[in-house]
Amino acid sequence: MSFARTDHHVPAPLVSTAAGTLLLVDLLRVWLPSIITIFGQAASTPAELMGAFALLWFLVPFAVVPFAARWGSGRHAAKAALAGGAGLAAARFALVFVHGGQAQLYVASIGLLAGLSWLAATAVRGGPAAVGVPVGLAAGALQHAALRTVDLTWQSRWWAAPLVAAECLVFIWYQRRTAPGRTSAAAWFLVGPAMLLAGMFALSPAIATVALSYRFDPVATTPPPAVPELLLGLAVVGFLAGATGPLRGRFERVAAALTIVAAAVIFGLSHGPGGLFVALLLGCGALGWAFRAAAADTPPEPDAGRNARSGYAALAGMLVFAVAAVAYYAAYDLGYPNQWVPVAVALAPAWILLRSGTGVPATGVPWRTGLAAVAVCLLVPLIGATTTPPVERSDATGAAGADRGLRLVAYNIRMGFGLDGTFRPAAAARAIAASDPDVVVLSEVDRAWVLNGGHDDLRTLATRLGMRYWFAPAADAVWGDAVLTNLPVAAAETVRLSAVGAPTGAQALGVVVRFGGREIAVVSTHIQPPPDAEPLVQVGEIAAFATRFGGDRPTFIAGDLNIEPGDAAMRAFADAGYTDGFAAFRPVRTFPADKPVKQIDHVLVRGLTCAEVSVGTAVTSDHAPIVTTLR
Template sequence: MTPPSRSSFARTDTLALAAGILLLVDLLRVWLPSIITIFGQAASTPAELMGAFAFAWFAVPFALVRFARRVSFVAAAGLATARLALVFVHGGQPQLYVASAGLFCGLVWLAATAARGGSAVPGVPLGLAAAALQHAALDTVDLSWRAWWWAAPVVLIEALIFLWYCWKPAPDPSHGGGWLLAGPAMLLTGMFVLSPPVVAMGFGGLHDRVVGQPPPFVPQVVFGLAVLAFLISSLSVRSNWSAVERWGRAGFLLLGTLLAAWPEPATGSWAATAVVPIFLASILGSALAAARRPAPRPSGYPVLTGMLIFAVGAIGYYAAFDIGYPNFWVPVAVASVPAWFLIRGPAETSAAPADSPALSFRVAAIAAVVCLAVPLAGVSFRPAPAGAASAGGLRLVAYNIRMGFGLDGTFRPDTAAKAIAEQHPDVVVLSEVDRAWLLNGGHDDLQALSRRLGLRYLFAPAADQYWGDAVMTNLPVVRSESIRLSRAGAPTGAQALGVLVEYGDRRLAVVSTHIQPPPDAEPLVQVGEIAEFATRFAEGNPAVIAGDLNIEPGGPALRAFADAGWADGFARFRPVRTFPADAPAKEIDHMLVNGLTCTAVTVGTAVTSDHALIAATLT
């Protein structure tokens, strides 16, 4: 019997690594939001304790590096089992600890794979690309949150492919490097480079900080080209880069990451359009290719160090919104790791190993078809239904969706959309809308709800350019505008989004906002800014301010609104409790009206957020 060739062994290792990275990325899309929503308990858990819990799962595998190869297949089986279990295990402590156990097993398996001496390339970039394409094909709502009867077979097939190739690894893999870049590449691709919502937002148009819906197909095509550029550049190794080219690539990687992370949308929108994602993807792929240097003494420590960088970067970026420090530098600091590999350049003798898959024209053509066709699978081809004014008045829904996650830490866009649709709204005002945050799974909440409800949307960023407030409607929109609100001591940013709609033969101004009060103080500064903006924006038309205002009836903030001419629309219906959603006790979601009256006030019962939705008819 002829033994398998070295190329077949290398291909086996490559496919095992790619399949494992796919499972690990999908698992992280559940584990990361579970840390915030389940362990963090909506910011009620001290940040220090939450951070220590999260970092522990990345630190403990370091103690097992010496034994990792002995338990490699067991760890691989643990990763695959946990990933499959998360299709069925939703919510609460079971979800948190199944995801945590899967993460631990995945990191041990990664350390064992690196310790065997193989290269991280092309397996890691192939896995990251596969995860991004699957995420796009599922319209950013991952398999964990889909109907189990079809999601489970898909995950099972992925897990079996992974375990099949892990069962008989190459006995003598060629030594290679690049493992330190696995974590930074995972963070940068998830946040900016291979994130479908980030690319789509760049084509939504920008006017007074308001982002609308992108044109059909164009963002998906650009996203596919970015994935293709990432793959091709990561599989190509050149040893004749000049110093100018090496420093230029590193500089563009750092500059592009800075633009993508910059909090001001005027800059960030450019960073999310066609050119920058494609070039960023190409340069990050080049860094992975340059990092593939011979590793004479293979070890699992570099890959675990890279994953620790991932954890520090992810948690450090998002913790800023609670603690209050500028965080745009965090992704730039992470990008400095691949930038260093770019400056260092590939080794003179590190041409593509003979046992790696050749990047032939046929392979490139197949990759192009896959990268362009798969993202389009997530596009709804059904046009949104035309809006029509309700006979008894305009029906308005206000809902703080908490990035789409319920109190139990589950992501239920179908249930949330059904709860909103039951109110038959003409206009929907949304708070805490997440368009691409990796910490919350990289979902596009607004796109998911928009397609399920058949409503167009306008989005305005607040904390950064990917998190804020929105208005959904099919009524004709005359104009829109957004202003940044003063923080006045609050760590998280806020804004006010005005949308002027035509309702029958009248015009009505809707202002969506989410007040972020300063610690132990009333948000009187923001109240004054919102009232002044809404009055100016309405231009004498009837108007409503709606959203999660984080103020109580009878308090000085609500009196300040009244003094500015904005009446409490719920005054005749008090108490109108909306928080927390499972047992409402607080009245912090409001509708303030000028020239309008609220009737038929309804508090929803769906627990798809930490707030209950509130609906009213405006006459």
């Protein structure tokens, strides 16, 4: 940041733009997973229909621009911005109380429509997008980090509703005081691409955690406390420094453009250690520079002729957000390469940087304001270290634990979302902790997907359970399977499985634990069957890996195998030496969670037996958790 020795009042347009951006980002964190879990019904709705429904809410606000730009007086734009802002604030506050089902979906959708209308009308009226939007994105990232990626919508604390209400009141108060001003079409267009890139890697608290949980091994482990929050704080400082600092020569602009594209390329190709860390560090500052370059597009005086163009630019940028998000995440259902999507989106800020023909001076942030901002960026994320108490539990890992057998919970958590589309990590943690497990095997673990709200499911559950974790990526670097335990761990290894026509990637994660004086090999996996065929290739790879990794140790394979008793795949496991641990306890139905009719979650054993089996009643996923004791 560039500090100046002057001081002044913070302009109302900056506060209203920043607050509106914060509310819109928070609302998108509810709306996006609602599309998948409620409208999409966990991929049972055709991807094309989901995409059309989602895009509809981004297209309708284009009708607001002609009204807001009418006559160029700013009066209609002010009315449209205030009405849209009121709708955005009302929906954001309502979502603290409206959880699950069609009500959640449509409150979030109407709020999105209102928020996009506010964005377009504000662009028409004119405002400091090149500074206000970065401040709003930074505030959203810091708040997300302070809440350990569990948004205020999903918090069960008493202070969640008052805090959202305060954010909404600040937004509306300053919105009413905002007067027409200069407008930058480039800055408003950048809002959508910046939201997506910031959520994917440049300002993502979950990415900061995942990046630091890898060391020199493809298996991720629990990072040191508070270090990810500090990394996120430094990323936000770099982002704001880029957005407010000087951007002088052509060389700086070209370097910034190449940096943001390089960050997107590295993120798209990352599937393990190193890449996410580099993408975060490169992306944060370069994205800020793009906003600074967009300031060069701002005329010295308000220009009525540019107003409609800015409104359309803002909505076009958000349409880029929607299309790119659908294109990136639909690949895991439809099966096409998606690494190009973040790179294509990064071309937008790169283009803005390259087209800026003149140098842009620093904004001259007062030095006291700059120091305060740096302190906030570094301290606010650390709040999360003290606001998420673990669930009370007892670890039966001594002699008594060995006598009772090893307690295992296997659970496909569906990215943390229940059948009704709500995100309830505390309830999921309670359901797991009730069984007092020694080992927890998780499938469909999402650690940073924008589509699901940017949550880090694994860290949230591990913190609440008071357990350490080992994670291996499957679809990309932040979606896969995990093992949680407080037992001593002697080794960990992962192997990728062949796709064989299945769109979503798969892996097998092996962890050796010490229990009762001996070592036991745990293999966590989530089979992705090829279309209309048995997953015999993946079964063979899992069995071979488990046999090699387990050696002469007792070994079990657990997870969502997407096969049923009697299938050829189950017989293939038996032929490889892994017997069905639940054979004596059937029926053991696990799917769907509310009324289970199928058993597709399994525990297969070699050198062990299942002494007891039970199916949990939690509906915090579409699968029910299964609990067994291994002897």
